[in-house]
Amino acid sequence: VKTEDLIAKLSAESVPVAVLPPAVHRLARWAAWSAPAVVLFVLAAGPRADLMRQLASRPFLLSLGAIVGLMTASAYAALTSTVPNDERSPTSRFVPIVVLATWGGVLLAKLAGNEGVLTGLRSDSGHMACALQISLMALVPAVILLREARAGASVEPGRTGVLVIMAAASAGAVGAALICPIDQSAHQLLWHFLPVVSLAACGPAAGHRWLGRFDRA
Amino acid sequence: MRDAQDGRGDAYADLLVLLTAVSRRYVLSRLGRAPWVEDVVQETLLSVHVARHTYDRHRPFAPWFYAILKSRLIDAVRRERRTAGREIAGQGLPEPSSTESTVGDEIDVEAIRRALASLPERHRQVIHGLKYRDESVRDVAGRLGLSEAAVKVTAHRGYRMLKRLLGGR
Numbered sequence A: 001v002k003t004e005d006l007i008a009k010l011s012a013e014s015v016p017v018a019v020l021p022p023a024v025h026r027l028a029r030w031a032a033w034s035a036p037a038v039v040l041f042v043l044a045a046g047p048r049a050d051l052m053r054q055l056a057s058r059p060f061l062l063s064l065g066a067i068v069g070l071m072t073a074s075a076y077a078a079l080t081s082t083v084p085n086d087e088r089s090p091t092s093r094f095v096p097i098v099v100l101a102t103w104g105g106v107l108l109a110k111l112a113g114n115e116g117v118l119t120g121l122r123s124d125s126g127h128m129a130c131a132l133q134i135s136l137m138a139l140v141p142a143v144i145l146l147r148e149a150r151a152g153a154s155v156e157p158g159r160t161g162v163l164v165i166m167a168a169a170s171a172g173a174v175g176a177a178l179i180c181p182i183d184q185s186a187h188q189l190l191w192h193f194l195p196v197v198s199l200a201a202c203g204p205a206a207g208h209r210w211l212g213r214f215d216r217a
Numbered sequence B: 001m002r003d004a005q006d007g008r009g010d011a012y013a014d015l016l017v018l019l020t021a022v023s024r025r026y027v028l029s030r031l032g033r034a035p036w037v038e039d040v041v042q043e044t045l046l047s048v049h050v051a052r053h054t055y056d057r058h059r060p061f062a063p064w065f066y067a068i069l070k071s072r073l074i075d076a077v078r079r080e081r082r083t084a085g086r087e088i089a090g091q092g093l094p095e096p097s098s099t100e101s102t103v104g105d106e107i108d109v110e111a112i113r114r115a116l117a118s119l120p121e122r123h124r125q126v127i128h129g130l131k132y133r134d135e136s137v138r139d140v141a142g143r144l145g146l147s148e149a150a151v152k153v154t155a156h157r158g159y160r161m162l163k164r165l166l167g168g169r
Helices: A003-012 A023-045 A058-080 A090-114 A117-123 A128-150 A157-179 A185-201 A203-210 B009-031 B037-054 B061-091 B109-117 B121-132 B137-144 B148-165
Strands: none
Touching (some): A058 A090, A058 A128, A090 A185, A128 A185, A128 A203, A157 A203, B037 B061, B109 B121, B109 B148, B121 B148, B137 B148
Protein backbone atom coordinates (compact mmCIF):
# COMPACT_ATOMS: atom_id res chain seq x y z
CA VAL A 1 0.00 0.00 0.00
CA LYS A 2 1.33 3.44 -0.85
CA THR A 3 1.39 5.90 2.03
CA GLU A 4 -0.63 8.40 0.00
CA ASP A 5 -3.33 5.78 -0.58
CA LEU A 6 -3.34 4.93 3.11
CA ILE A 7 -3.82 8.59 4.02
CA ALA A 8 -6.68 8.87 1.55
CA LYS A 9 -8.29 5.72 2.96
CA LEU A 10 -7.93 6.77 6.61
CA SER A 11 -9.19 10.31 6.03
CA ALA A 12 -12.15 8.94 4.07
CA GLU A 13 -12.99 6.78 7.09
CA SER A 14 -12.88 9.81 9.37
CA VAL A 15 -15.99 9.98 11.51
CA PRO A 16 -16.57 11.84 14.78
CA VAL A 17 -15.12 9.82 17.65
CA ALA A 18 -16.16 9.76 21.29
CA VAL A 19 -13.14 10.99 23.21
CA LEU A 20 -11.93 8.61 25.91
CA PRO A 21 -13.02 9.80 29.37
CA PRO A 22 -10.27 10.63 31.92
CA ALA A 23 -8.75 7.71 33.81
CA VAL A 24 -10.37 8.79 37.07
CA HIS A 25 -13.85 8.51 35.54
CA ARG A 26 -13.08 5.09 34.13
CA LEU A 27 -11.64 4.04 37.49
CA ALA A 28 -14.84 5.10 39.24
CA ARG A 29 -16.91 3.18 36.71
CA TRP A 30 -14.78 0.08 37.26
CA ALA A 31 -15.10 0.35 41.03
CA ALA A 32 -18.86 0.89 40.79
CA TRP A 33 -19.29 -2.38 38.85
CA SER A 34 -16.65 -4.44 40.63
CA ALA A 35 -17.41 -3.62 44.26
CA PRO A 36 -20.92 -5.15 44.25
CA ALA A 37 -19.55 -8.36 42.70
CA VAL A 38 -16.91 -8.70 45.43
CA VAL A 39 -19.38 -7.79 48.19
CA LEU A 40 -21.86 -10.38 46.91
CA PHE A 41 -19.15 -13.02 46.94
CA VAL A 42 -18.14 -12.08 50.50
CA LEU A 43 -21.76 -12.29 51.65
CA ALA A 44 -22.24 -15.63 49.90
CA ALA A 45 -19.04 -17.09 51.34
CA GLY A 46 -19.74 -15.60 54.78
CA PRO A 47 -17.66 -12.78 56.25
CA ARG A 48 -15.29 -13.62 59.10
CA ALA A 49 -17.10 -13.84 62.45
CA ASP A 50 -15.07 -11.08 64.09
CA LEU A 51 -15.26 -8.68 61.14
CA MET A 52 -16.89 -5.82 63.05
CA ARG A 53 -14.25 -6.03 65.78
CA GLN A 54 -11.47 -6.22 63.19
CA LEU A 55 -12.77 -3.14 61.43
CA ALA A 56 -11.95 -1.23 64.60
CA SER A 57 -8.47 -2.78 64.85
CA ARG A 58 -5.61 -0.69 63.55
CA PRO A 59 -3.37 -3.50 62.21
CA PHE A 60 -6.29 -4.98 60.26
CA LEU A 61 -7.24 -1.59 58.84
CA LEU A 62 -3.64 -0.89 57.84
CA SER A 63 -3.38 -4.23 56.10
CA LEU A 64 -6.73 -3.73 54.37
CA GLY A 65 -5.69 -0.20 53.43
CA ALA A 66 -2.52 -1.51 51.78
CA ILE A 67 -4.53 -3.94 49.65
CA VAL A 68 -7.12 -1.31 48.72
CA GLY A 69 -4.24 1.04 47.90
CA LEU A 70 -2.64 -1.58 45.66
CA MET A 71 -5.96 -2.22 43.94
CA THR A 72 -6.61 1.47 43.31
CA ALA A 73 -3.07 2.32 42.25
CA SER A 74 -2.88 -0.65 39.87
CA ALA A 75 -6.26 0.03 38.32
CA TYR A 76 -5.47 3.72 37.86
CA ALA A 77 -2.07 2.89 36.37
CA ALA A 78 -3.66 0.31 34.07
CA LEU A 79 -6.12 2.88 32.76
CA THR A 80 -3.56 5.67 32.32
CA SER A 81 -1.30 3.21 30.50
CA THR A 82 -3.91 2.97 27.75
CA VAL A 83 -3.36 6.61 26.78
CA PRO A 84 -0.17 7.21 24.76
CA ASN A 85 2.38 9.28 26.70
CA ASP A 86 0.40 9.03 29.97
CA GLU A 87 1.89 5.58 30.52
CA ARG A 88 5.22 7.29 31.21
CA SER A 89 4.04 9.23 34.26
CA PRO A 90 5.89 8.28 37.46
CA THR A 91 2.57 7.79 39.27
CA SER A 92 1.55 5.21 36.76
CA ARG A 93 4.96 3.52 36.67
CA PHE A 94 6.07 3.33 40.28
CA VAL A 95 3.21 3.70 42.76
CA PRO A 96 1.77 0.18 42.25
CA ILE A 97 5.25 -1.33 42.66
CA VAL A 98 5.90 0.67 45.83
CA VAL A 99 2.55 -0.30 47.37
CA LEU A 100 3.02 -3.96 46.42
CA ALA A 101 6.54 -3.98 47.87
CA THR A 102 5.27 -2.29 51.05
CA TRP A 103 2.52 -4.85 51.55
CA GLY A 104 4.91 -7.79 51.00
CA GLY A 105 7.68 -6.12 53.00
CA VAL A 106 5.46 -5.49 56.03
CA LEU A 107 4.25 -9.11 56.00
CA LEU A 108 7.83 -10.38 55.76
CA ALA A 109 9.01 -8.05 58.52
CA LYS A 110 6.18 -9.20 60.82
CA LEU A 111 6.97 -12.81 60.03
CA ALA A 112 10.68 -12.29 60.71
CA GLY A 113 9.89 -10.48 63.97
CA ASN A 114 7.54 -13.17 65.28
CA GLU A 115 8.85 -16.61 64.48
CA GLY A 116 11.42 -16.24 61.71
CA VAL A 117 10.61 -16.36 58.02
CA LEU A 118 11.44 -20.01 57.31
CA THR A 119 9.92 -21.35 60.52
CA GLY A 120 6.79 -19.33 59.94
CA LEU A 121 6.41 -20.44 56.33
CA ARG A 122 7.05 -24.09 57.25
CA SER A 123 4.46 -24.00 60.02
CA ASP A 124 1.72 -22.89 57.64
CA SER A 125 -0.67 -25.76 57.05
CA GLY A 126 -1.78 -24.67 53.57
CA HIS A 127 -5.03 -22.91 52.76
CA MET A 128 -5.63 -23.22 49.07
CA ALA A 129 -9.20 -21.98 49.60
CA CYS A 130 -7.98 -18.41 50.09
CA ALA A 131 -6.04 -18.43 46.81
CA LEU A 132 -9.06 -19.90 45.07
CA GLN A 133 -11.40 -17.29 46.56
CA ILE A 134 -9.06 -14.50 45.47
CA SER A 135 -8.99 -15.89 41.93
CA LEU A 136 -12.77 -16.23 41.77
CA MET A 137 -13.41 -12.77 43.20
CA ALA A 138 -10.91 -11.33 40.74
CA LEU A 139 -12.86 -12.59 37.71
CA VAL A 140 -15.54 -9.90 37.45
CA PRO A 141 -13.18 -6.99 38.22
CA ALA A 142 -10.69 -8.39 35.69
CA VAL A 143 -13.26 -8.63 32.91
CA ILE A 144 -14.58 -5.12 33.58
CA LEU A 145 -11.12 -3.57 33.82
CA LEU A 146 -9.96 -5.36 30.66
CA ARG A 147 -12.99 -3.91 28.91
CA GLU A 148 -12.16 -0.43 30.17
CA ALA A 149 -8.52 -0.86 29.14
CA ARG A 150 -9.50 -2.09 25.68
CA ALA A 151 -11.40 1.14 25.15
CA GLY A 152 -8.04 2.94 25.21
CA ALA A 153 -4.88 2.19 23.24
CA SER A 154 -2.02 0.69 25.20
CA VAL A 155 1.45 1.15 23.76
CA GLU A 156 2.71 -1.48 26.23
CA PRO A 157 0.00 -4.16 26.33
CA GLY A 158 2.10 -6.51 28.46
CA ARG A 159 2.52 -3.95 31.25
CA THR A 160 -1.10 -2.90 31.04
CA GLY A 161 -2.06 -6.58 31.34
CA VAL A 162 0.02 -6.96 34.52
CA LEU A 163 -1.61 -3.88 36.04
CA VAL A 164 -5.12 -5.00 35.09
CA ILE A 165 -4.67 -8.45 36.60
CA MET A 166 -2.93 -7.05 39.69
CA ALA A 167 -5.81 -4.63 40.30
CA ALA A 168 -8.38 -7.39 39.85
CA ALA A 169 -6.46 -9.84 42.05
CA SER A 170 -6.12 -7.12 44.71
CA ALA A 171 -9.88 -6.65 44.59
CA GLY A 172 -10.10 -10.39 45.23
CA ALA A 173 -7.60 -10.03 48.09
CA VAL A 174 -9.75 -7.29 49.64
CA GLY A 175 -12.69 -9.70 49.60
CA ALA A 176 -10.53 -12.50 51.01
CA ALA A 177 -9.42 -10.24 53.87
CA LEU A 178 -13.08 -9.82 54.83
CA ILE A 179 -13.72 -13.57 54.70
CA CYS A 180 -10.54 -15.21 56.00
CA PRO A 181 -10.18 -15.29 59.82
CA ILE A 182 -6.45 -16.17 59.79
CA ASP A 183 -4.26 -13.18 60.55
CA GLN A 184 -0.86 -14.91 60.77
CA SER A 185 1.72 -13.24 58.56
CA ALA A 186 2.84 -16.54 57.01
CA HIS A 187 -0.70 -17.27 55.89
CA GLN A 188 -1.23 -13.76 54.59
CA LEU A 189 2.05 -13.92 52.69
CA LEU A 190 1.55 -17.38 51.17
CA TRP A 191 -2.18 -17.41 50.49
CA HIS A 192 -3.09 -13.74 49.99
CA PHE A 193 0.01 -11.87 48.80
CA LEU A 194 1.56 -14.58 46.62
CA PRO A 195 -1.66 -15.39 44.72
CA VAL A 196 -1.94 -11.70 43.79
CA VAL A 197 1.65 -11.70 42.52
CA SER A 198 1.21 -15.04 40.74
CA LEU A 199 -1.96 -13.92 39.00
CA ALA A 200 -0.30 -10.65 37.99
CA ALA A 201 2.48 -12.69 36.41
CA CYS A 202 -0.09 -13.91 33.87
CA GLY A 203 -0.70 -10.27 32.92
CA PRO A 204 1.68 -10.01 29.94
CA ALA A 205 -0.05 -12.91 28.19
CA ALA A 206 -3.48 -11.42 28.88
CA GLY A 207 -2.29 -8.00 27.77
CA HIS A 208 -0.87 -9.19 24.47
CA ARG A 209 -3.95 -11.33 23.87
CA TRP A 210 -6.61 -8.72 24.58
CA LEU A 211 -5.00 -5.29 24.70
CA GLY A 212 -2.72 -5.23 21.66
CA ARG A 213 -4.83 -2.63 19.90
CA PHE A 214 -1.94 -1.39 17.77
CA ASP A 215 -1.12 -4.96 16.74
CA ARG A 216 -4.64 -5.21 15.37
CA ALA A 217 -4.27 -1.91 13.50
CA MET B 1 -6.41 16.62 15.65
CA ARG B 2 -9.39 18.25 17.32
CA ASP B 3 -10.99 18.65 13.90
CA ALA B 4 -10.12 15.06 13.06
CA GLN B 5 -11.83 13.88 16.24
CA ASP B 6 -14.89 15.82 15.11
CA GLY B 7 -14.90 13.87 11.86
CA ARG B 8 -13.51 16.50 9.46
CA GLY B 9 -11.86 14.39 6.80
CA ASP B 10 -10.00 17.25 5.07
CA ALA B 11 -8.36 18.38 8.32
CA TYR B 12 -7.54 14.78 9.13
CA ALA B 13 -5.90 14.27 5.72
CA ASP B 14 -3.78 17.40 6.26
CA LEU B 15 -2.75 16.15 9.66
CA LEU B 16 -1.81 12.71 8.34
CA VAL B 17 0.29 14.26 5.56
CA LEU B 18 2.11 16.35 8.16
CA LEU B 19 2.58 13.34 10.46
CA THR B 20 3.90 11.29 7.54
CA ALA B 21 6.67 13.81 6.93
CA VAL B 22 7.49 14.08 10.64
CA SER B 23 7.49 10.29 11.10
CA ARG B 24 9.63 9.68 8.05
CA ARG B 25 12.21 12.24 9.18
CA TYR B 26 12.23 10.83 12.73
CA VAL B 27 12.59 7.21 11.61
CA LEU B 28 15.25 8.04 9.02
CA SER B 29 17.25 9.94 11.64
CA ARG B 30 17.28 6.85 13.85
CA LEU B 31 17.48 3.98 11.40
CA GLY B 32 19.15 5.46 8.38
CA ARG B 33 17.84 4.17 5.08
CA ALA B 34 16.47 0.85 6.29
CA PRO B 35 14.20 -0.80 3.73
CA TRP B 36 11.28 -0.85 6.18
CA VAL B 37 11.19 2.86 7.07
CA GLU B 38 7.95 3.28 5.14
CA ASP B 39 6.42 0.33 7.03
CA VAL B 40 7.05 2.15 10.33
CA VAL B 41 5.57 5.35 8.92
CA GLN B 42 2.42 3.54 7.78
CA GLU B 43 2.08 1.62 11.04
CA THR B 44 2.36 4.93 12.89
CA LEU B 45 -0.43 6.44 10.79
CA LEU B 46 -2.62 3.39 11.42
CA SER B 47 -1.88 3.57 15.15
CA VAL B 48 -2.74 7.27 15.25
CA HIS B 49 -5.99 6.37 13.51
CA VAL B 50 -7.03 3.64 15.95
CA ALA B 51 -5.91 5.68 18.98
CA ARG B 52 -7.21 9.09 17.95
CA HIS B 53 -10.03 8.95 20.50
CA THR B 54 -7.44 8.74 23.32
CA TYR B 55 -5.99 12.16 22.54
CA ASP B 56 -7.05 14.71 25.15
CA ARG B 57 -7.79 17.90 23.20
CA HIS B 58 -6.85 20.07 26.17
CA ARG B 59 -3.28 18.83 26.18
CA PRO B 60 -0.34 19.18 23.76
CA PHE B 61 -0.48 16.91 20.74
CA ALA B 62 3.24 16.27 20.20
CA PRO B 63 3.96 14.12 23.31
CA TRP B 64 0.93 11.95 22.51
CA PHE B 65 2.02 11.50 18.91
CA TYR B 66 5.69 10.84 19.69
CA ALA B 67 4.73 8.21 22.28
CA ILE B 68 2.95 6.32 19.49
CA LEU B 69 5.74 6.88 16.97
CA LYS B 70 8.42 5.66 19.38
CA SER B 71 6.45 2.57 20.31
CA ARG B 72 5.90 1.68 16.65
CA LEU B 73 9.59 2.22 15.92
CA ILE B 74 10.65 0.03 18.85
CA ASP B 75 8.21 -2.70 17.82
CA ALA B 76 9.49 -2.60 14.26
CA VAL B 77 13.13 -2.79 15.34
CA ARG B 78 12.38 -5.75 17.61
CA ARG B 79 10.44 -7.49 14.86
CA GLU B 80 13.22 -6.97 12.34
CA ARG B 81 15.84 -8.26 14.77
CA ARG B 82 13.78 -11.37 15.44
CA THR B 83 13.24 -11.98 11.75
CA ALA B 84 16.88 -11.37 10.89
CA GLY B 85 17.99 -13.67 13.71
CA ARG B 86 15.72 -16.45 12.54
CA GLU B 87 16.63 -16.12 8.92
CA ILE B 88 20.35 -16.21 9.60
CA ALA B 89 20.06 -19.00 12.15
CA GLY B 90 17.89 -21.45 10.31
CA GLN B 91 15.28 -20.18 7.95
CA GLY B 92 17.32 -20.26 4.81
CA LEU B 93 16.39 -23.11 2.55
CA PRO B 94 18.80 -26.00 3.01
CA GLU B 95 21.61 -26.68 0.61
CA PRO B 96 21.00 -29.54 -1.81
CA SER B 97 22.33 -32.94 -0.94
CA SER B 98 25.55 -33.93 -2.67
CA THR B 99 23.89 -37.14 -3.84
CA GLU B 100 21.31 -35.20 -5.78
CA SER B 101 21.92 -33.76 -9.20
CA THR B 102 23.47 -30.32 -8.81
CA VAL B 103 25.55 -28.15 -11.03
CA GLY B 104 28.43 -26.68 -9.08
CA ASP B 105 27.12 -24.70 -6.11
CA GLU B 106 23.65 -24.22 -7.56
CA ILE B 107 20.63 -25.24 -5.52
CA ASP B 108 18.75 -28.26 -6.81
CA VAL B 109 15.50 -26.46 -7.42
CA GLU B 110 13.70 -29.56 -8.63
CA ALA B 111 14.55 -31.47 -5.44
CA ILE B 112 13.30 -28.59 -3.33
CA ARG B 113 10.13 -28.39 -5.39
CA ARG B 114 9.50 -32.10 -4.91
CA ALA B 115 10.18 -31.86 -1.18
CA LEU B 116 7.88 -28.86 -0.92
CA ALA B 117 5.14 -30.73 -2.76
CA SER B 118 5.31 -33.54 -0.22
CA LEU B 119 4.71 -31.21 2.76
CA PRO B 120 1.28 -30.96 4.39
CA GLU B 121 -0.89 -28.43 2.58
CA ARG B 122 -0.84 -25.72 5.27
CA HIS B 123 2.96 -25.84 5.55
CA ARG B 124 3.27 -25.73 1.79
CA GLN B 125 0.95 -22.72 1.51
CA VAL B 126 2.86 -20.78 4.18
CA ILE B 127 6.31 -21.47 2.70
CA HIS B 128 5.06 -20.79 -0.81
CA GLY B 129 3.69 -17.43 0.31
CA LEU B 130 6.82 -16.41 2.21
CA LYS B 131 9.48 -17.65 -0.18
CA TYR B 132 7.95 -17.91 -3.65
CA ARG B 133 5.49 -15.02 -3.58
CA ASP B 134 7.72 -12.95 -1.29
CA GLU B 135 4.80 -12.01 0.96
CA SER B 136 5.24 -10.72 4.50
CA VAL B 137 4.20 -12.82 7.50
CA ARG B 138 1.27 -10.45 7.98
CA ASP B 139 0.12 -10.87 4.38
CA VAL B 140 0.31 -14.67 4.57
CA ALA B 141 -1.52 -14.63 7.91
CA GLY B 142 -4.28 -12.46 6.43
CA ARG B 143 -4.61 -14.56 3.28
CA LEU B 144 -4.76 -17.90 5.11
CA GLY B 145 -6.80 -16.67 8.07
CA LEU B 146 -4.06 -17.49 10.60
CA SER B 147 -2.38 -15.45 13.32
CA GLU B 148 1.11 -14.12 12.59
CA ALA B 149 2.50 -16.37 15.32
CA ALA B 150 0.86 -19.41 13.71
CA VAL B 151 2.39 -18.51 10.35
CA LYS B 152 5.86 -18.25 11.91
CA VAL B 153 5.50 -21.57 13.74
CA THR B 154 4.13 -23.33 10.64
CA ALA B 155 6.95 -21.92 8.52
CA HIS B 156 9.56 -23.02 11.06
CA ARG B 157 8.16 -26.56 11.14
CA GLY B 158 7.95 -26.62 7.37
CA TYR B 159 11.61 -25.61 7.05
CA ARG B 160 12.59 -28.42 9.41
CA MET B 161 10.60 -30.95 7.38
CA LEU B 162 12.23 -29.66 4.19
CA LYS B 163 15.62 -29.96 5.78
CA ARG B 164 14.96 -33.59 6.68
CA LEU B 165 13.57 -34.36 3.24
CA LEU B 166 16.58 -32.80 1.56
CA GLY B 167 19.18 -34.80 3.36
CA GLY B 168 19.17 -33.54 6.93
CA ARG B 169 21.56 -30.64 6.52
